[in-house]
Amino acid sequence: MKAATFYAPGDIRLEEIPEPAVSAGEVKLRVRNCSTCGTDLKIYRSGHPNMSAPQVMGHEVAGEIVEIGAGVEGWNVGDRVQMIAAVPDGTCVECLSGHPTVCLNQRSTGYQFPGGFAEYLVVPEQVLRVDGLTRIPDTLGFAEASLAEPLACVLNGQELARVGEGDTVVVIGAGPIGCLHVRLARARGAARVLLFDMNAERLAAATALVAPDLALAAGDDPVEAVLEATGGRGADVVITAAASAAAQEQGLRMLARRGRLSLFGGLPKDASTITVDANLVHYRELTIVGVNGSSPAQNKAALELIGSGRVPVADLITHTLPLDRLLDAFAIVERGEAIKVTIEP
Ligand SMILES: [Zn+2]
Structure with missing residues:
Protein backbone atom coordinates (compact mmCIF):
# COMPACT_ATOMS: atom_id res chain seq x y z
CA MET A 1 0.00 0.00 0.00
CA LYS A 2 0.96 3.64 -0.34
CA ALA A 3 2.07 5.40 2.85
CA ALA A 4 3.89 8.55 3.94
CA THR A 5 6.66 7.60 6.33
CA PHE A 6 8.62 9.98 8.53
CA TYR A 7 12.31 9.01 8.71
CA ALA A 8 13.90 12.18 10.07
CA PRO A 9 13.25 15.93 10.07
CA GLY A 10 12.87 17.00 6.44
CA ASP A 11 12.72 13.36 5.31
CA ILE A 12 9.20 12.09 4.71
CA ARG A 13 8.99 9.41 2.03
CA LEU A 14 5.99 8.36 0.01
CA GLU A 15 6.59 4.68 -0.38
CA GLU A 16 5.07 1.29 -0.95
CA ILE A 17 4.96 -0.71 2.26
CA PRO A 18 3.23 -3.98 3.11
CA GLU A 19 -0.39 -3.66 4.22
CA PRO A 20 -0.55 -4.04 7.99
CA ALA A 21 -2.01 -7.32 9.25
CA VAL A 22 -4.71 -7.46 11.90
CA SER A 23 -3.98 -9.26 15.17
CA ALA A 24 -6.38 -10.31 17.88
CA GLY A 25 -8.15 -7.38 19.50
CA GLU A 26 -7.60 -5.02 16.55
CA VAL A 27 -9.55 -3.81 13.54
CA LYS A 28 -8.23 -2.68 10.19
CA LEU A 29 -9.39 0.50 8.45
CA ARG A 30 -9.36 1.66 4.88
CA VAL A 31 -8.37 5.26 5.58
CA ARG A 32 -10.73 7.63 3.76
CA ASN A 33 -9.53 10.93 5.16
CA CYS A 34 -6.58 11.97 7.26
CA SER A 35 -6.43 15.72 7.74
CA THR A 36 -3.25 17.70 8.21
CA CYS A 37 -2.46 19.76 11.27
CA GLY A 38 0.17 22.30 12.29
CA THR A 39 1.81 19.59 14.36
CA ASP A 40 2.43 17.48 11.24
CA LEU A 41 4.35 20.38 9.79
CA LYS A 42 6.33 20.81 13.02
CA ILE A 43 7.24 17.11 12.97
CA TYR A 44 8.26 17.33 9.33
CA ARG A 45 10.53 20.32 10.07
CA SER A 46 11.95 19.43 13.49
CA GLY A 47 10.83 15.94 14.46
CA HIS A 48 9.15 15.20 17.78
CA PRO A 49 10.46 13.54 20.96
CA ASN A 50 7.57 11.03 20.95
CA MET A 51 8.03 10.06 17.31
CA SER A 52 9.28 6.51 16.78
CA ALA A 53 10.88 6.81 13.33
CA PRO A 54 10.46 5.40 10.80
CA GLN A 55 6.74 5.91 11.26
CA VAL A 56 3.64 6.47 9.13
CA MET A 57 2.41 9.95 10.10
CA GLY A 58 -1.10 11.40 10.38
CA HIS A 59 -3.45 11.53 13.34
CA GLU A 60 -6.79 13.01 12.20
CA VAL A 61 -8.21 9.77 10.93
CA ALA A 62 -11.57 8.67 9.55
CA GLY A 63 -12.15 5.48 7.62
CA GLU A 64 -14.07 2.31 7.05
CA ILE A 65 -13.59 -1.02 8.81
CA VAL A 66 -12.39 -3.67 6.35
CA GLU A 67 -11.26 -6.46 8.69
CA ILE A 68 -11.87 -7.47 12.27
CA GLY A 69 -9.39 -9.28 14.47
CA ALA A 70 -10.19 -12.24 16.69
CA GLY A 71 -12.06 -11.43 19.87
CA VAL A 72 -13.29 -7.99 18.77
CA GLU A 73 -16.99 -7.46 19.39
CA GLY A 74 -19.38 -4.66 18.53
CA TRP A 75 -17.88 -3.71 15.17
CA ASN A 76 -18.71 -4.81 11.62
CA VAL A 77 -16.94 -4.68 8.28
CA GLY A 78 -18.22 -1.55 6.54
CA ASP A 79 -18.66 0.52 9.71
CA ARG A 80 -17.61 4.15 9.15
CA VAL A 81 -15.47 5.28 12.05
CA GLN A 82 -13.37 8.10 13.49
CA MET A 83 -10.39 7.41 15.73
CA ILE A 84 -8.69 9.17 18.64
CA ALA A 85 -5.13 10.45 18.29
CA ALA A 86 -4.05 10.69 21.94
CA VAL A 87 -4.30 7.18 23.34
CA PRO A 88 -4.38 6.87 27.14
CA ASP A 89 -3.51 3.58 28.82
CA GLY A 90 -6.66 3.66 30.95
CA THR A 91 -4.79 2.17 33.92
CA CYS A 92 -2.45 4.82 35.37
CA VAL A 93 -3.26 6.99 38.38
CA GLU A 94 -4.32 9.92 36.15
CA CYS A 95 -6.58 7.79 33.96
CA LEU A 96 -8.12 6.17 37.03
CA SER A 97 -8.76 9.67 38.44
CA GLY A 98 -10.72 10.51 35.29
CA HIS A 99 -8.01 12.55 33.58
CA PRO A 100 -6.91 10.53 30.55
CA THR A 101 -5.60 13.64 28.73
CA VAL A 102 -2.67 13.69 31.15
CA CYS A 103 -2.14 9.92 31.11
CA LEU A 104 1.36 9.08 32.30
CA ASN A 105 1.77 6.63 29.44
CA GLN A 106 -0.05 8.44 26.67
CA ARG A 107 0.81 7.21 23.20
CA SER A 108 -0.33 8.75 19.95
CA THR A 109 -1.54 7.78 16.52
CA GLY A 110 1.11 8.77 13.98
CA TYR A 111 3.85 8.91 16.65
CA GLN A 112 4.18 5.60 18.48
CA PHE A 113 1.34 3.96 16.52
CA PRO A 114 1.26 4.03 12.70
CA GLY A 115 -0.83 6.95 11.47
CA GLY A 116 -3.39 7.70 8.79
CA PHE A 117 -1.31 8.99 5.89
CA ALA A 118 -1.62 5.53 4.37
CA GLU A 119 -4.23 3.50 2.53
CA TYR A 120 -4.75 1.19 5.50
CA LEU A 121 -4.30 1.47 9.23
CA VAL A 122 -4.68 -1.05 12.02
CA VAL A 123 -6.51 0.35 15.02
CA PRO A 124 -4.45 -0.74 18.03
CA GLU A 125 -6.07 -2.88 20.70
CA GLN A 126 -5.36 -0.08 23.18
CA VAL A 127 -7.57 2.32 21.18
CA LEU A 128 -10.51 -0.09 21.28
CA ARG A 129 -9.93 -0.79 24.97
CA VAL A 130 -10.25 2.91 25.89
CA ASP A 131 -13.30 3.37 23.63
CA GLY A 132 -11.34 5.45 21.14
CA LEU A 133 -13.21 4.44 17.98
CA THR A 134 -16.57 6.07 17.21
CA ARG A 135 -19.18 5.45 14.52
CA ILE A 136 -19.62 8.37 12.15
CA PRO A 137 -23.24 9.59 11.82
CA ASP A 138 -24.75 8.71 8.41
CA THR A 139 -25.20 12.37 7.56
CA LEU A 140 -21.50 13.12 7.90
CA GLY A 141 -18.69 12.65 5.40
CA PHE A 142 -15.32 11.16 6.30
CA ALA A 143 -13.50 14.49 5.84
CA GLU A 144 -15.74 16.31 8.29
CA ALA A 145 -15.52 13.41 10.73
CA SER A 146 -11.72 13.57 10.64
CA LEU A 147 -11.98 17.05 12.19
CA ALA A 148 -13.49 15.57 15.35
CA GLU A 149 -9.95 15.02 16.62
CA PRO A 150 -8.84 18.69 16.53
CA LEU A 151 -12.30 19.77 17.71
CA ALA A 152 -11.96 17.41 20.69
CA GLY A 290 -2.96 24.37 29.89
CA VAL A 291 -4.33 21.74 27.55
CA ASN A 292 -2.90 18.48 26.27
CA GLY A 293 -4.86 16.75 23.53
CA SER A 294 -8.26 15.30 24.31
CA SER A 295 -9.97 12.34 25.90
CA PRO A 296 -11.87 9.55 24.11
CA ALA A 297 -15.09 10.99 25.60
CA GLN A 298 -14.27 14.43 24.20
CA ASN A 299 -13.69 12.83 20.77
CA LYS A 300 -17.18 11.38 20.87
CA ALA A 301 -18.61 14.71 22.02
CA ALA A 302 -16.78 16.51 19.22
CA LEU A 303 -18.08 14.13 16.56
CA GLU A 304 -21.56 14.71 17.96
CA LEU A 305 -21.08 18.51 17.82
CA ILE A 306 -20.09 18.22 14.16
CA GLY A 307 -22.80 15.69 13.31
CA SER A 308 -25.56 17.74 14.93
CA GLY A 309 -24.48 20.86 13.06
CA ARG A 310 -23.72 22.78 16.26
CA VAL A 311 -20.11 23.14 15.12
CA PRO A 312 -20.08 23.01 11.32
CA VAL A 313 -16.70 22.17 9.78
CA ALA A 314 -17.30 21.37 6.09
CA ASP A 315 -16.49 24.93 4.99
CA LEU A 316 -13.24 24.93 6.97
CA ILE A 317 -11.87 22.19 4.70
CA THR A 318 -10.47 24.38 1.95
CA HIS A 319 -8.20 21.84 0.23
CA THR A 320 -8.49 18.12 -0.54
CA LEU A 321 -5.40 16.37 -1.88
CA PRO A 322 -4.34 12.78 -2.62
CA LEU A 323 -1.65 11.13 -0.49
CA ASP A 324 0.95 11.60 -3.26
CA ARG A 325 0.70 15.33 -2.67
CA LEU A 326 1.21 15.29 1.10
CA LEU A 327 4.29 17.50 0.90
CA ASP A 328 2.34 19.99 -1.22
CA ALA A 329 -0.31 19.93 1.49
CA PHE A 330 2.32 20.79 4.10
CA ALA A 331 3.58 23.63 1.91
CA ILE A 332 0.03 24.99 1.57
CA VAL A 333 -0.39 24.85 5.35
CA GLU A 334 2.99 26.50 5.87
CA ARG A 335 2.17 29.37 3.54
CA GLY A 336 -1.06 29.97 5.45
CA GLU A 337 -3.13 29.58 2.27
CA ALA A 338 -5.50 27.02 3.66
CA ILE A 339 -7.75 26.77 6.65
CA LYS A 340 -7.73 22.96 6.65
CA VAL A 341 -6.16 20.55 4.20
CA THR A 342 -7.40 16.98 4.17
CA ILE A 343 -5.68 14.03 2.53
CA GLU A 344 -7.61 11.25 0.80
CA PRO A 345 -5.24 8.27 0.74
ZN1 LIG B 1 -3.05 6.60 31.94
Whole structure:
Protein backbone atom coordinates (compact mmCIF):
# COMPACT_ATOMS: atom_id res chain seq x y z
CA MET A 1 0.00 0.00 0.00
CA LYS A 2 0.96 3.64 -0.34
CA ALA A 3 2.07 5.40 2.85
CA ALA A 4 3.89 8.55 3.94
CA THR A 5 6.66 7.60 6.33
CA PHE A 6 8.62 9.98 8.53
CA TYR A 7 12.31 9.01 8.71
CA ALA A 8 13.90 12.18 10.07
CA PRO A 9 13.25 15.93 10.07
CA GLY A 10 12.87 17.00 6.44
CA ASP A 11 12.72 13.36 5.31
CA ILE A 12 9.20 12.09 4.71
CA ARG A 13 8.99 9.41 2.03
CA LEU A 14 5.99 8.36 0.01
CA GLU A 15 6.59 4.68 -0.38
CA GLU A 16 5.07 1.29 -0.95
CA ILE A 17 4.96 -0.71 2.26
CA PRO A 18 3.23 -3.98 3.11
CA GLU A 19 -0.39 -3.66 4.22
CA PRO A 20 -0.55 -4.04 7.99
CA ALA A 21 -2.01 -7.32 9.25
CA VAL A 22 -4.71 -7.46 11.90
CA SER A 23 -3.98 -9.26 15.17
CA ALA A 24 -6.38 -10.31 17.88
CA GLY A 25 -8.15 -7.38 19.50
CA GLU A 26 -7.60 -5.02 16.55
CA VAL A 27 -9.55 -3.81 13.54
CA LYS A 28 -8.23 -2.68 10.19
CA LEU A 29 -9.39 0.50 8.45
CA ARG A 30 -9.36 1.66 4.88
CA VAL A 31 -8.37 5.26 5.58
CA ARG A 32 -10.73 7.63 3.76
CA ASN A 33 -9.53 10.93 5.16
CA CYS A 34 -6.58 11.97 7.26
CA SER A 35 -6.43 15.72 7.74
CA THR A 36 -3.25 17.70 8.21
CA CYS A 37 -2.46 19.76 11.27
CA GLY A 38 0.17 22.30 12.29
CA THR A 39 1.81 19.59 14.36
CA ASP A 40 2.43 17.48 11.24
CA LEU A 41 4.35 20.38 9.79
CA LYS A 42 6.33 20.81 13.02
CA ILE A 43 7.24 17.11 12.97
CA TYR A 44 8.26 17.33 9.33
CA ARG A 45 10.53 20.32 10.07
CA SER A 46 11.95 19.43 13.49
CA GLY A 47 10.83 15.94 14.46
CA HIS A 48 9.15 15.20 17.78
CA PRO A 49 10.46 13.54 20.96
CA ASN A 50 7.57 11.03 20.95
CA MET A 51 8.03 10.06 17.31
CA SER A 52 9.28 6.51 16.78
CA ALA A 53 10.88 6.81 13.33
CA PRO A 54 10.46 5.40 10.80
CA GLN A 55 6.74 5.91 11.26
CA VAL A 56 3.64 6.47 9.13
CA MET A 57 2.41 9.95 10.10
CA GLY A 58 -1.10 11.40 10.38
CA HIS A 59 -3.45 11.53 13.34
CA GLU A 60 -6.79 13.01 12.20
CA VAL A 61 -8.21 9.77 10.93
CA ALA A 62 -11.57 8.67 9.55
CA GLY A 63 -12.15 5.48 7.62
CA GLU A 64 -14.07 2.31 7.05
CA ILE A 65 -13.59 -1.02 8.81
CA VAL A 66 -12.39 -3.67 6.35
CA GLU A 67 -11.26 -6.46 8.69
CA ILE A 68 -11.87 -7.47 12.27
CA GLY A 69 -9.39 -9.28 14.47
CA ALA A 70 -10.19 -12.24 16.69
CA GLY A 71 -12.06 -11.43 19.87
CA VAL A 72 -13.29 -7.99 18.77
CA GLU A 73 -16.99 -7.46 19.39
CA GLY A 74 -19.38 -4.66 18.53
CA TRP A 75 -17.88 -3.71 15.17
CA ASN A 76 -18.71 -4.81 11.62
CA VAL A 77 -16.94 -4.68 8.28
CA GLY A 78 -18.22 -1.55 6.54
CA ASP A 79 -18.66 0.52 9.71
CA ARG A 80 -17.61 4.15 9.15
CA VAL A 81 -15.47 5.28 12.05
CA GLN A 82 -13.37 8.10 13.49
CA MET A 83 -10.39 7.41 15.73
CA ILE A 84 -8.69 9.17 18.64
CA ALA A 85 -5.13 10.45 18.29
CA ALA A 86 -4.05 10.69 21.94
CA VAL A 87 -4.30 7.18 23.34
CA PRO A 88 -4.38 6.87 27.14
CA ASP A 89 -3.51 3.58 28.82
CA GLY A 90 -6.66 3.66 30.95
CA THR A 91 -4.79 2.17 33.92
CA CYS A 92 -2.45 4.82 35.37
CA VAL A 93 -3.26 6.99 38.38
CA GLU A 94 -4.32 9.92 36.15
CA CYS A 95 -6.58 7.79 33.96
CA LEU A 96 -8.12 6.17 37.03
CA SER A 97 -8.76 9.67 38.44
CA GLY A 98 -10.72 10.51 35.29
CA HIS A 99 -8.01 12.55 33.58
CA PRO A 100 -6.91 10.53 30.55
CA THR A 101 -5.60 13.64 28.73
CA VAL A 102 -2.67 13.69 31.15
CA CYS A 103 -2.14 9.92 31.11
CA LEU A 104 1.36 9.08 32.30
CA ASN A 105 1.77 6.63 29.44
CA GLN A 106 -0.05 8.44 26.67
CA ARG A 107 0.81 7.21 23.20
CA SER A 108 -0.33 8.75 19.95
CA THR A 109 -1.54 7.78 16.52
CA GLY A 110 1.11 8.77 13.98
CA TYR A 111 3.85 8.91 16.65
CA GLN A 112 4.18 5.60 18.48
CA PHE A 113 1.34 3.96 16.52
CA PRO A 114 1.26 4.03 12.70
CA GLY A 115 -0.83 6.95 11.47
CA GLY A 116 -3.39 7.70 8.79
CA PHE A 117 -1.31 8.99 5.89
CA ALA A 118 -1.62 5.53 4.37
CA GLU A 119 -4.23 3.50 2.53
CA TYR A 120 -4.75 1.19 5.50
CA LEU A 121 -4.30 1.47 9.23
CA VAL A 122 -4.68 -1.05 12.02
CA VAL A 123 -6.51 0.35 15.02
CA PRO A 124 -4.45 -0.74 18.03
CA GLU A 125 -6.07 -2.88 20.70
CA GLN A 126 -5.36 -0.08 23.18
CA VAL A 127 -7.57 2.32 21.18
CA LEU A 128 -10.51 -0.09 21.28
CA ARG A 129 -9.93 -0.79 24.97
CA VAL A 130 -10.25 2.91 25.89
CA ASP A 131 -13.30 3.37 23.63
CA GLY A 132 -11.34 5.45 21.14
CA LEU A 133 -13.21 4.44 17.98
CA THR A 134 -16.57 6.07 17.21
CA ARG A 135 -19.18 5.45 14.52
CA ILE A 136 -19.62 8.37 12.15
CA PRO A 137 -23.24 9.59 11.82
CA ASP A 138 -24.75 8.71 8.41
CA THR A 139 -25.20 12.37 7.56
CA LEU A 140 -21.50 13.12 7.90
CA GLY A 141 -18.69 12.65 5.40
CA PHE A 142 -15.32 11.16 6.30
CA ALA A 143 -13.50 14.49 5.84
CA GLU A 144 -15.74 16.31 8.29
CA ALA A 145 -15.52 13.41 10.73
CA SER A 146 -11.72 13.57 10.64
CA LEU A 147 -11.98 17.05 12.19
CA ALA A 148 -13.49 15.57 15.35
CA GLU A 149 -9.95 15.02 16.62
CA PRO A 150 -8.84 18.69 16.53
CA LEU A 151 -12.30 19.77 17.71
CA ALA A 152 -11.96 17.41 20.69
CA CYS A 153 -8.73 19.18 21.67
CA VAL A 154 -10.50 22.53 21.30
CA LEU A 155 -13.33 21.19 23.48
CA ASN A 156 -10.84 20.09 26.12
CA GLY A 157 -9.34 23.60 26.08
CA GLN A 158 -12.72 25.30 26.45
CA GLU A 159 -13.87 22.94 29.19
CA LEU A 160 -10.67 23.67 31.14
CA ALA A 161 -11.07 27.43 30.53
CA ARG A 162 -14.78 27.14 31.46
CA VAL A 163 -16.09 28.92 28.35
CA GLY A 164 -19.79 29.44 28.86
CA GLU A 165 -22.95 31.48 28.56
CA GLY A 166 -22.44 35.22 28.14
CA ASP A 167 -18.65 35.14 28.04
CA THR A 168 -16.50 37.46 25.98
CA VAL A 169 -13.90 35.21 24.39
CA VAL A 170 -10.74 36.29 22.59
CA VAL A 171 -9.09 33.81 20.23
CA ILE A 172 -5.52 34.62 19.19
CA GLY A 173 -4.57 32.79 15.98
CA ALA A 174 -6.92 32.42 13.01
CA GLY A 175 -5.77 29.03 11.73
CA PRO A 176 -8.00 25.96 11.73
CA ILE A 177 -7.77 25.62 15.51
CA GLY A 178 -8.66 29.28 15.99
CA CYS A 179 -11.67 28.87 13.68
CA LEU A 180 -12.83 25.81 15.64
CA HIS A 181 -12.43 27.80 18.87
CA VAL A 182 -14.62 30.62 17.52
CA ARG A 183 -17.36 28.20 16.48
CA LEU A 184 -17.25 26.13 19.65
CA ALA A 185 -17.31 29.24 21.86
CA ARG A 186 -20.49 30.33 20.10
CA ALA A 187 -21.99 26.86 20.48
CA ARG A 188 -21.26 27.07 24.22
CA GLY A 189 -23.12 30.37 24.51
CA ALA A 190 -20.35 32.97 24.39
CA ALA A 191 -21.84 36.42 23.91
CA ARG A 192 -18.94 37.89 21.93
CA VAL A 193 -15.98 36.32 20.17
CA LEU A 194 -12.97 38.38 19.06
CA LEU A 195 -10.35 37.00 16.70
CA PHE A 196 -6.76 38.18 16.22
CA ASP A 197 -4.09 37.19 13.74
CA MET A 198 -0.85 38.80 12.64
CA ASN A 199 -1.35 37.46 9.09
CA ALA A 200 -3.91 39.72 7.40
CA GLU A 201 -4.79 37.24 4.65
CA ARG A 202 -5.35 34.41 7.05
CA LEU A 203 -7.45 36.65 9.29
CA ALA A 204 -9.56 37.74 6.32
CA ALA A 205 -10.11 34.14 5.21
CA ALA A 206 -11.04 33.03 8.72
CA THR A 207 -13.27 36.05 9.28
CA ALA A 208 -15.20 35.31 6.11
CA LEU A 209 -15.91 31.80 7.41
CA VAL A 210 -16.48 32.15 11.15
CA ALA A 211 -17.57 35.80 11.40
CA PRO A 212 -16.13 36.90 14.73
CA ASP A 213 -17.71 39.96 16.37
CA LEU A 214 -14.42 41.75 15.95
CA ALA A 215 -11.35 40.87 13.85
CA LEU A 216 -8.04 42.52 14.66
CA ALA A 217 -4.80 42.30 12.72
CA ALA A 218 -1.15 43.24 13.17
CA GLY A 219 -0.81 46.94 13.85
CA ASP A 220 -3.65 46.93 16.35
CA ASP A 221 -2.49 46.81 19.96
CA PRO A 222 -4.40 43.68 20.98
CA VAL A 223 -4.57 44.54 24.68
CA GLU A 224 -5.81 48.06 24.02
CA ALA A 225 -8.25 46.82 21.40
CA VAL A 226 -9.81 44.24 23.72
CA LEU A 227 -10.10 46.72 26.58
CA GLU A 228 -11.67 49.23 24.25
CA ALA A 229 -14.11 46.68 22.84
CA THR A 230 -15.20 45.64 26.33
CA GLY A 231 -15.62 49.07 27.89
CA GLY A 232 -12.36 48.62 29.82
CA ARG A 233 -13.45 45.38 31.48
CA GLY A 234 -11.42 42.88 29.45
CA ALA A 235 -12.25 39.36 28.25
CA ASP A 236 -13.59 36.48 30.31
CA VAL A 237 -11.50 34.01 28.37
CA VAL A 238 -8.44 34.39 26.14
CA ILE A 239 -7.29 31.39 24.09
CA THR A 240 -3.88 31.49 22.44
CA ALA A 241 -4.09 29.27 19.37
CA ALA A 242 -0.63 30.34 18.20
CA ALA A 243 2.90 29.37 19.21
CA SER A 244 3.60 32.86 20.52
CA ALA A 245 5.01 33.84 23.92
CA ALA A 246 4.03 37.46 23.24
CA ALA A 247 0.42 36.38 22.65
CA GLN A 248 0.39 34.52 25.96
CA GLU A 249 1.75 37.55 27.84
CA GLN A 250 -0.69 39.90 26.10
CA GLY A 251 -3.52 37.44 26.74
CA LEU A 252 -3.03 37.72 30.49
CA ARG A 253 -3.16 41.51 30.31
CA MET A 254 -6.45 41.58 28.40
CA LEU A 255 -8.38 39.46 30.90
CA ALA A 256 -11.28 40.73 32.97
CA ARG A 257 -11.36 40.03 36.69
CA ARG A 258 -11.76 36.26 37.26
CA GLY A 259 -10.72 35.75 33.63
CA ARG A 260 -9.17 32.56 32.28
CA LEU A 261 -6.17 32.30 29.96
CA SER A 262 -5.91 29.08 27.95
CA LEU A 263 -2.39 28.34 26.74
CA PHE A 264 -3.76 26.21 23.92
CA GLY A 265 -0.80 26.42 21.56
CA GLY A 266 2.53 25.22 22.93
CA LEU A 267 5.76 27.19 22.57
CA PRO A 268 9.05 26.05 21.00
CA LYS A 269 10.85 23.87 23.56
CA ASP A 270 13.93 26.12 23.66
CA ALA A 271 11.82 29.27 24.20
CA SER A 272 9.01 28.22 26.49
CA THR A 273 9.36 30.85 29.23
CA ILE A 274 7.00 33.80 29.58
CA THR A 275 6.74 36.67 32.05
CA VAL A 276 3.69 36.72 34.27
CA ASP A 277 2.73 39.61 36.53
CA ALA A 278 1.85 37.50 39.58
CA ASN A 279 0.02 40.37 41.22
CA LEU A 280 -2.28 40.67 38.22
CA VAL A 281 -3.16 37.00 38.69
CA HIS A 282 -3.44 37.43 42.46
CA TYR A 283 -5.63 40.51 42.75
CA ARG A 284 -7.83 39.79 39.75
CA GLU A 285 -8.32 36.10 40.62
CA LEU A 286 -7.12 35.01 37.17
CA THR A 287 -6.71 31.42 36.07
CA ILE A 288 -4.10 30.14 33.63
CA VAL A 289 -4.85 26.72 32.17
CA GLY A 290 -2.96 24.37 29.89
CA VAL A 291 -4.33 21.74 27.55
CA ASN A 292 -2.90 18.48 26.27
CA GLY A 293 -4.86 16.75 23.53
CA SER A 294 -8.26 15.30 24.31
CA SER A 295 -9.97 12.34 25.90
CA PRO A 296 -11.87 9.55 24.11
CA ALA A 297 -15.09 10.99 25.60
CA GLN A 298 -14.27 14.43 24.20
CA ASN A 299 -13.69 12.83 20.77
CA LYS A 300 -17.18 11.38 20.87
CA ALA A 301 -18.61 14.71 22.02
CA ALA A 302 -16.78 16.51 19.22
CA LEU A 303 -18.08 14.13 16.56
CA GLU A 304 -21.56 14.71 17.96
CA LEU A 305 -21.08 18.51 17.82
CA ILE A 306 -20.09 18.22 14.16
CA GLY A 307 -22.80 15.69 13.31
CA SER A 308 -25.56 17.74 14.93
CA GLY A 309 -24.48 20.86 13.06
CA ARG A 310 -23.72 22.78 16.26
CA VAL A 311 -20.11 23.14 15.12
CA PRO A 312 -20.08 23.01 11.32
CA VAL A 313 -16.70 22.17 9.78
CA ALA A 314 -17.30 21.37 6.09
CA ASP A 315 -16.49 24.93 4.99
CA LEU A 316 -13.24 24.93 6.97
CA ILE A 317 -11.87 22.19 4.70
CA THR A 318 -10.47 24.38 1.95
CA HIS A 319 -8.20 21.84 0.23
CA THR A 320 -8.49 18.12 -0.54
CA LEU A 321 -5.40 16.37 -1.88
CA PRO A 322 -4.34 12.78 -2.62
CA LEU A 323 -1.65 11.13 -0.49
CA ASP A 324 0.95 11.60 -3.26
CA ARG A 325 0.70 15.33 -2.67
CA LEU A 326 1.21 15.29 1.10
CA LEU A 327 4.29 17.50 0.90
CA ASP A 328 2.34 19.99 -1.22
CA ALA A 329 -0.31 19.93 1.49
CA PHE A 330 2.32 20.79 4.10
CA ALA A 331 3.58 23.63 1.91
CA ILE A 332 0.03 24.99 1.57
CA VAL A 333 -0.39 24.85 5.35
CA GLU A 334 2.99 26.50 5.87
CA ARG A 335 2.17 29.37 3.54
CA GLY A 336 -1.06 29.97 5.45
CA GLU A 337 -3.13 29.58 2.27
CA ALA A 338 -5.50 27.02 3.66
CA ILE A 339 -7.75 26.77 6.65
CA LYS A 340 -7.73 22.96 6.65
CA VAL A 341 -6.16 20.55 4.20
CA THR A 342 -7.40 16.98 4.17
CA ILE A 343 -5.68 14.03 2.53
CA GLU A 344 -7.61 11.25 0.80
CA PRO A 345 -5.24 8.27 0.74
ZN1 LIG B 1 -3.05 6.60 31.94
